[in-house]
Amino acid sequence: MTALRTATTHRPTARPDVATAAHGARWITASVVVVGVVNYGYALLLTRLLDVGSYAVFAAGAGLLLSAVTVARVTIPWVLAQALARAGSDAERSDATRFAIITSTGAGFVAAGIVAGVAIGFAGPATTLALALTTFCCYVTSVPVGRLQGEERMRTLSLLGVAEVVLKTMIGVALVLVLGLSDTGALAAFGVALLPFLLWWPALRRGAGRAWQSASANRDLWRRAFGIARVQGLVALMVAIDVVLVTVLPADRAAAASYQSSVTLSRVPLFVASAVSIAFFPALSRRLVDSSLSASAVRMYVIASLPLAVTVATAPAAVLTTIFPAGYSMMSALIAFTAITGFALGTINLIVTFFQAADDYACARHQVVGLVGYTLSLLAGWQIGGVRGMAIGGAVGGVGALALLVHRLVRSRGTAPLSRMPLLEPLLLAGVLVLLHPYPLAWLIAATVIGLRTVERFLRRTNAHGPAEEPPVELTTHQSGTAMIHASAEHSKVRTSGTEVRPGRLLVDAVWRESPRPAGDAALRRALPLARDNQVEGRLARAYPRQLADVVAEVETANELFRENLGEVTDRLRAAGIPTVLIKRGRENGHACGDFDLVVPDGRWQAACDVLQGWYVARSTYWLERSTKVLLEPRRGPSVHLHTGVSWFGVPVMSTRRLFDRACPDGGAWLAPHPADELRIWLAHGLFQNLSLDLSELVALRDLLLPDLVEDARREAAREGWLTGCARALVVADEAIRELDRGTPIRLPVPLPATASLRVGAEHALHLLRNGRTTVAAREAALRVPLVVAKSRGRFA
Template structure:
């Protein structure tokens, strides 16, 4: 006897119904493991919040989220609704547990000389081999970040020792503005300035070569993300091509790149093409992260404009550039670094913001976009006043989770159940990874 003969037709679609229950089952199992870990780490005591989460997960399978999902999506909607409740319960408890574990790590003594800088170390000439990005900020490292913000954001270049600049350079790398800091202190950061200038030259060469090849094949391209101002030593560039040109674009670039790689979640929509020297080209069919599309490719091309120097590529219109910046923070980075705030500052004209808000409402992530933009503008005002702001600026967990649920609901109502399930499945790991990365860096 076949499944179709026993159950309604909708239940015979494992591709539609399998993702939601599978992820819900995984989340319930993870809740059990988390409970075990909490018992061991607390001498067999389970905190009330964890007990509530353990109850919330199973109950979500037969209560609120399931009912809400049923209304717009029927059986698939109910499956995804139950999954959402379980995943959110797991995410809240993971974040809570990560915070508890992170607080123990923060109790260790911290060096007063700055991130990655041994006490007493001085450098007569800093450069690209200086300590890596400084992301964690506290009162000991605050002077280094203030020095960076004063020079890069407020154009207030004040005398600084080599040791102070070395510590500030670590923060500059973590915020992708080491070139701006080097241009503010060209004598003391001469090595970094040389490295950034060389990187900018190779960057532009690779961008021109790749887009010229695509143009020769009559494949239009929109450059959605790049750094042409010489701010970073290491970087790449992101190009969007029409979906129907996906295979032709890769063929047109054969011979230019020597290595091809793709993330397993994006292998049909995004690929990294790395040449023998210099930055790689990230080729996409849409503005998407981990296979979750945020913007319509048709609209992107319809409103794109030629680059200012008349090269082969197009660039997004101002409203699209604003949304791409916000979307990357909300859907991938979970933060806004200083380079993003500098770019956003140039896009805050009222008409640009109004158009961007109208589009995010159509795309199903307007609440998250509004909250992220509000946080960014308040942070800019604080930086203008000279107040201390930890950078990169973490986006609130509630905003990130709300964005994922809002966007997944939008996808579900548009009949894209599998993409909605992927959005929900990725949201909690992205948030947890972002918080842990900031706590341990």
């Protein structure tokens, strides 16, 4: 339990926003570095695997893809992330997710058509098709990217980015070398490598067409989408315009190549700013104009990027000529100016994030003025001094554009966001590097030490309590397009006194220990999402009936509809001579359940579906369970999951005949499982499907962990071929219940070890094989590893 308590203490949801965002920024930055290196290696490797003509097609296609998906990657994920960070209910989260799905799919089709129309001019039909499909995949997978960003699961997002680029390289090389697909295979790998993102596709509550129409017509989300696209598009245009100009203007090719290489080295601050922005954006969106968060983001950016910018700017010519070929000799005359531009652009990117997090898209006017000034400075510098003059003009124009946005930031928020910039040490280091500039070897040693020091400071763990965080300022409504904000007074009092109750502690006291402590509205609203995740929001609401009256009403309405639908379904089936067993009972008392689960006897499943025709209006199955479970949806109230037995993903765990033989009446037209069977159902649900036990399951298990029932459950699990897994789950459940009884904070839901799920899968598959059930044994073995990976992904966020 020591390890469990340690993990709980440091889980992201329990951290202050600053610590969580800083932690995420480090992961995203590391991911960006790895992705950049692997991408460069992939392009370099293809120069040897492809002939010149094929590589030219590949390079053109890769550039076209980058241009086509830029809008998707800076709009859809950011809109969804912001909406999820601010959402106060499941309905708002569902609306935002539906909106992201609609826009990504529609825009994906449009972008794929445009890409195909352009690509047909330089590529064959197969390559054009590969580019179109890859473009569509890029747009669709922006939905899981936005979900992970909005849920602040930056570690998962960064690891997925690394996995994508590694997978792309492996698949691309295989398609080129093994299948001989040349540039078509090299480009198709971009799309295939995106498919793992679909494992993180957000789950939606089933809704009618009206829910989708409402999401697509949501004016606020459309306003944010256009606002973010406008703001981010201007940043992207500013970043790319100098590289485009130096390419199209009549410059010496060696000078243009030197400029482009200088820009590549100098844009490191831009990557750092992007990583910090991605990580801090959800918290900034949730807390809007919180100066402590903005100041922490600026501090983190300056710590990492300013020393690197100074290092690049002071690089001696001897070092540059050693790294780059002789044709890039002009870099030493350009690098100082492009480094200033790179730092300015990175800072602009970060400041723009502050504005868009607060829905302040009027900053686009300042961006437009800055972009025009920056472009004119580039052209004026070109006219005066060629490529070197363009570099100087870019530095002047970039600093000018930055000054405009800083001025607007200070006017709207004061100097607080800039108050914690650590300038002393970077300025001293800059002085050292400038002094050592004439001595390449000494400069190189100093630059190495400074680089290590920068990495150490950037990776240093943020104080667990955050840097004097201010009370969050949250979005409550919109009026005439302007965000109305308010600060929670109760939260402020709690912050000041240092006695803020964590959501997990509040939930455990109210639900598990049934001794609710005094809590303000803000604290309860923070605990409510955790209660919903653990399917005990009704229990929490009943502990605070005045403050959570809306949740009490929601759960009571849902329970009434549950009882009505359960009674109607089971009455119909009993009248037709089909008995039923209600499994996974008990949640209806504390959860606004969307469905309930009934098992019918062997061979009666299709007949039961026929009996219920006319009661339900929609019927659906999941492809992995199409022969064992069906979802029947009525006009109103919870749906019914009709099962052939207790199984998961089509693999039976318990004997249906034995379940019915041991079942007993439950006060209605349905039967209840034997208590030992009910105990095993909860444990199997955690082991075979969820890899966790939520608080509602622990509440149910608490009353079932009696010696006689546990012994009976172990005997039955041995008969069914999963005794080891059952025993492991019993240990985890028993330890969690003991900790909860003692009032010790634990992670909720309580995770079951992935190794236990893998082991129980192997144990159960071997049991099925020994009993001649080869097909389902093969199914169990084939599905277990991918299912464990898919179900446990949230635990690495």
